[in-house]
Amino acid sequence: MSSPLPLLRNYVAGEFVASEKTFPNVSPIDGRTLSQVCEATAALVDRAVAAAKSAQEGPWAEFSVSQRADMLMRIADGIERRFEEFVAAEVADTGRPVQQARTLDIARGVHNFRTFAELVRQSGSEFFEMRAADGSDVFSYTVRKPHGVVAIISPWNLPMLLLTWKVAPALACGNSVVIKPSEDSPSSATLLAEVMHEAGLPAGVFNLVHGFGPNSAGEFLTRNPDVDAITFTGESRTGATIMKAAAEGVRDVSFELGGKNAAVVFADCDFDAAVAGVLRSSFTNSGQVCLCSERVYVERPIYERFVAAMKAGAEQLKIGYPDEDGVNMGSLISHKHRDKVLGYFELARSEGANEITGGGVPVFGDERDNGAYVQPTIWTGLSDDARCVREEVFGPVCHIAPFDTEDEVIRRVNDSAYGLATALWTRDLKRAHKVSRRFHVGMVWVNTWFLRDLRTPFGGARLSGLGREGGRHSLDFYSEISTICVNA
Numbered sequence: 001m002s003s004p005l006p007l008l009r010n011y012v013a014g015e016f017v018a019s020e021k022t023f024p025n026v027s028p029i030d031g032r033t034l035s036q037v038c039e040a041t042a043a044l045v046d047r048a049v050a051a052a053k054s055a056q057e058g059p060w061a062e063f064s065v066s067q068r069a070d071m072l073m074r075i076a077d078g079i080e081r082r083f084e085e086f087v088a089a090e091v092a093d094t095g096r097p098v099q100q101a102r103t104l105d106i107a108r109g110v111h112n113f114r115t116f117a118e119l120v121r122q123s124g125s126e127f128f129e130m131r132a133a134d135g136s137d138v139f140s141y142t143v144r145k146p147h148g149v150v151a152i153i154s155p156w157n158l159p160m161l162l163l164t165w166k167v168a169p170a171l172a173c174g175n176s177v178v179i180k181p182s183e184d185s186p187s188s189a190t191l192l193a194e195v196m197h198e199a200g201l202p203a204g205v206f207n208l209v210h211g212f213g214p215n216s217a218g219e220f221l222t223r224n225p226d227v228d229a230i231t232f233t234g235e236s237r238t239g240a241t242i243m244k245a246a247a248e249g250v251r252d253v254s255f256e257l258g259g260k261n262a263a264v265v266f267a268d269c270d271f272d273a274a275v276a277g278v279l280r281s282s283f284t285n286s287g288q289v290c291l292c293s294e295r296v297y298v299e300r301p302i303y304e305r306f307v308a309a310m311k312a313g314a315e316q317l318k319i320g321y322p323d324e325d326g327v328n329m330g331s332l333i334s335h336k337h338r339d340k341v342l343g344y345f346e347l348a349r350s351e352g353a354n355e356i357t358g359g360g361v362p363v364f365g366d367e368r369d370n371g372a373y374v375q376p377t378i379w380t381g382l383s384d385d386a387r388c389v390r391e392e393v394f395g396p397v398c399h400i401a402p403f404d405t406e407d408e409v410i411r412r413v414n415d416s417a418y419g420l421a422t423a424l425w426t427r428d429l430k431r432a433h434k435v436s437r438r439f440h441v442g443m444v445w446v447n448t449w450f451l452r453d454l455r456t457p458f459g460g461a462r463l464s465g466l467g468r469e470g471g472r473h474s475l476d477f478y479s480e481i482s483t484i485c486v487n488a
């Protein structure tokens with residue numbers, strides 16, 4: 001008799017709450033059901049929002065900025081104490097390499113809380129002096145207050161990193177939160193609720209509801225009129241839907257959405273560093289990072305050599321179990337997402353792509369053949385108008401095209417509905433500064449990729465997002481700022 005599967009519960013008003021309705025959490029490594037997840041009903045979502053709202057009138061409202069910062073440090077310590085449990089949870093849900101979960105996902109979870117604890121502790125406000133017409137002195141200053149209840153809806157690609165990137169500043173600024181993690185990555189969010197409980201966060205300040213989007217916990221949450229602000233990371237079309245819901249009651253929104261990012265490689269680059277960098281920016285997390293380069297433009301003199309080096313690098317990537325020595329790539333998040341990516345592999349062939357490498361699924365001859373693996377794939381030969389060059393695939397794939405001039409490559413990079421990030425490889429830093437500011441994107445990395453200073457603004461233009469988070473930009477979004485003017 002097999003033991004019952006773990007049950008991942010909601011967390012509302014300081015208590016773990018089961019639901020009658022559950023859904024399976026399926027391993028993308030071998031298709032096994034890992035756990036059953038309690039789907040929050042509309043009534044339970046309403047209870048969570050009500051708990052968050054009343055927590056604004058409770059002990060949490062009496063916390064000073066420094067006490068809130070101390071609480072965030074306790075949460076960071078709590079995650080660190082259970083670090084390997086978080087690693088195991090993230091790896092089980094997503095199939096990613098253990099090494100990545102350790103050094104990126106969970107490490108950033110701890111770092112996000114510590115960063116915003118220090119940022120809010122050091123944050124001041126603004127002060128202005130002027131003289132009124134009657135000669136009296138006028139002093140104006142600003143104060144930051146919490147919005148109140150913040151809904152946080154997060155995706156499955158970097159579950160812990162992206163959830164805590166929002167929870168940390170929201171709590172730092174004194175809000176209560178109701179989080180709705182992706183249905184495809186429920187485990188680390190559930191562990192985070194346990195850490196919040198253990199840290200002694202006042203009941204109702206942190207709430208977790210599991211479920212899906214439309215006609216489920218996600219939609220119920222965004223439509224609840226007692227939600228004061230919504231922060232969302234996910235697909236652009238989902239963002240548009242949520243924006244419509246937020247319009248009722250004119251709620252503040254912060255969106256980090258999709259991308260179709262470019263890597264631009266000039267002939268004067270450090271060739272080996274550029275190859276290694278573009279392999280990283282194309283295949284990290286099986287290409288399931290919003291910042292990944294799905295479009296690669298290479299200056300013509302080194303184009304053939306670069307394609308050959310990328311082919312060799314992609315074919316050396318080790319795809320396998322998360323804890324295998326030297327594994328570089330795991331599975332995709334789900335069979336559904338794998339089928340979407342395989343659909344683009346098929347579409348590329350019909351659009352006339354040269355398939356330099358990949359284009360299918362690896363055969364393991366074991367249980368992993370029930371998983372959601374695909375091969376790292378490289379295309380060339382597609383036109384800039386091809387759907388595979390314009391639409392976000394969100395898998396381990398890139399298209400490499402040659403270019404001849406700066407103006408040409410800038411025009412082609414900007415010819416996109418998205419505007420999230422560009423990676424630029426050149427030794428000529430004068431050119432780098434000049435070219436970087438001409439890309440219509442939220443972020444440009446020069447001779448690196450996904451290197452993050454959390455004090456900087458992070459976000460996208462066009463379909464890639466609305467607003468910026470990071471550093472004081474997060475404190476601004478998660479606060480209601482008042483100006484107080486005193487006629488002395």
Ligand SMILES: NC(=O)c1ccc[n+]([C@@H]2O[C@H](COP(=O)([O-])OP(=O)(O)OC[C@H]3O[C@@H](n4cnc5c(N)ncnc54)[C@H](O)[C@@H]3O)[C@@H](O)[C@H]2O)c1
Pocket residue numbers: 153154155156157158162180181182183211212213214217218219222233234235236238239241242255256257258259289290392394420460464465
């Ligand atoms: N810009 C960024 O920083 C960033 C970061 C990570 C992922 N992304 C984007 O996210 C996408 C992949 O993540 P995903 O597949 O989880 O995205 P998704 O939009 O399908 O889902 C994201 C979250 O929104 C919820 N949701 C879906 N429909 C909803 C609705 N109508 N109302 C309320 N909630 C709803 C989902 O349940 C999930 O929790 C990619 O497009 C990627 O580019 C962007």
Ligand SMILES: O=C/C=C/C=C(\O)C(=O)O
Pocket residue numbers: 157158162165256288289290291452458
């Ligand atoms: O998949 C997208 C990655 C987003 C990363 C961040 O939001 C971050 O590094 O803070």
